[in-house]
Amino acid sequence: MTTVTAPVDLRSDTVTLPSAGMRKAMTRAKVGDSQRGEDPSVRALEEHAASLFGKEAALFVPSGTMGNLVAVASWTRPGDIVVASAASHIAGREGPGISNLAAVAILGIDAPRGIFTADDVSGAIASAPLRSRANVRLVTAENTHNAGGGAVFPITSLRRIRSVCRKAGIPVHIDGSRIFNASVASGVPPAEYGKVCQSLMFCLSKGLGAPVGSIVTGTREFVEEARNVGYRVGGGMRQAGIVAAGGLYALRNNVRRLAEDHANAKTLARALAEIPGIEVVNSPVETNILLFRWATPSVSLPEFQEALRGKGVLVDDRAFPRFRAVTHLGIGKQEIARAIRAFRDVFGRAGA
Ligand SMILES: Cc1ncc(COP(=O)(O)O)c(C=O)c1O
Known part of the structure; x- marks a missing residue:
């Protein structure tokens, strides 16, 4: 199975x-x-x-x-x-x-x-x-x-x-x-x-x-x-x-647990900011929404989304090459770790 x-x-x-x-x-x-x-x-x-x-x-x-x-x-x-x-x-x-x-x-x-x-x-x-x-x-x-x-x-x-x-x-x-x-x-x-x-x-x-x-x-x-x-x-x-x-x-x-979403968004923001060519637009992140920009994209939006989807991660494009990632109760620490690996891989590979 x-x-x-x-x-x-x-x-x-x-x-x-x-x-x-x-x-x-x-x-x-x-x-x-x-x-x-x-x-x-x-x-x-x-x-x-x-x-x-x-x-x-x-x-x-x-x-x-x-x-x-x-x-x-x-x-x-x-x-x-x-x-x-x-x-x-x-x-x-x-x-x-x-x-x-x-x-x-x-x-x-x-x-x-x-x-x-x-x-x-x-x-x-x-x-x-x-x-x-x-x-x-x-x-x-x-x-x-x-x-x-x-x-x-x-x-x-x-x-x-x-x-x-x-x-x-x-x-x-x-x-x-x-x-x-x-x-x-x-x-x-x-x-x-x-x-x-x-x-x-x-x-x-x-x-x-x-x-x-x-x-x-x-x-x-x-x-x-x-x-x-x-x-x-x-x-x-x-x-x-x-x-x-x-x-x-x-x-x-489900109100108090929103703090976990905020902490997860901050973790994601820190990891994204360390990837060369990625800028976190709304730094410091305050709640569960994260905006980030890819300075010099080397692939088109559909190619980027396809590559990210292939790694099992979805983000919203907000006027490519700007993106939005939102954390929520379906996203735990494991999912954040998975997303970080996918971003490092896709941005790193495309940028190489
Ligand atoms: C700030 C804000 N106000 C209102 C709405 C509208 O809510 P709904 O999608 O339930 O119509 C949204 C939806 O994303 C929102 O972000």
Whole structure:
């Protein structure tokens, strides 16, 4: 019998698979019609999530993209302007959805690693044309910042941004797709992040390892509006408790272990930095995302990917010759060692 070893999949933390314990919790979940508010598992997840962030209420949605959309659409009216980092997921990867469905424009801030300051926010608001300045209706901050290589938004900056926005009467939304990575890396409890924003979205289906779903949290009034918007875009689910139970299991069991992913990403970064011609772009690595660049590639992208796949390793290309590697609960020390061997071999051989 031949044993087939699963590839070391570093493309994203979205590739995580539900563990046996999570699957068991999902099998046992009590369910009901969640769109009618009758699913006990969805309600338990929403209540637990809201309490973690010190918020009144929460809404379980199918994806992070839908979570951001319902939050943006709840805070704005068509024609409004949303301030975000220019490289943020909201600006770059959901922009078309948000501009089509919420009909808002994004005012992008160019900031190192996507981490902007309160002064940047004041500058962005002041840079909006006079006639539309009053339409700047929301500021969003991404924590951790995906394109910034998993950069953590410092809580002190968020507090200052919150204070500038309070004076301007503008709410703050956090795209906290990976907020638990930020919390574990910085030691800032989720409730502190809850205090610096009016709404926050986080994903259960990334490093936390649940198969489906995200949470949007805020005041009862905001969540009610978000629920209405979600319903309009087809987010009303039925016996969603089966997947919500996976989310609840993830919050209870898979948060603290994120520190292992951060340590593994650092180990990988150190090894990559030692390979001639490889530069770690986001050094020092803060969480579970690693960006690296091959200075003078000697093969094409398909040839590189083929060679790496042959060694049982997958990475995401982020504008070749730049790459992204993401650590997660499917990657242990053995997998990191295997990836390091593969990188040394493929980059070394191609560079020779
Ligand atoms: C920062 C950020 N926000 C939002 C999303 C969207 O999440 P989903 O893929 O669940 O729609 C992602 C997905 O990668 C993300 O990285």
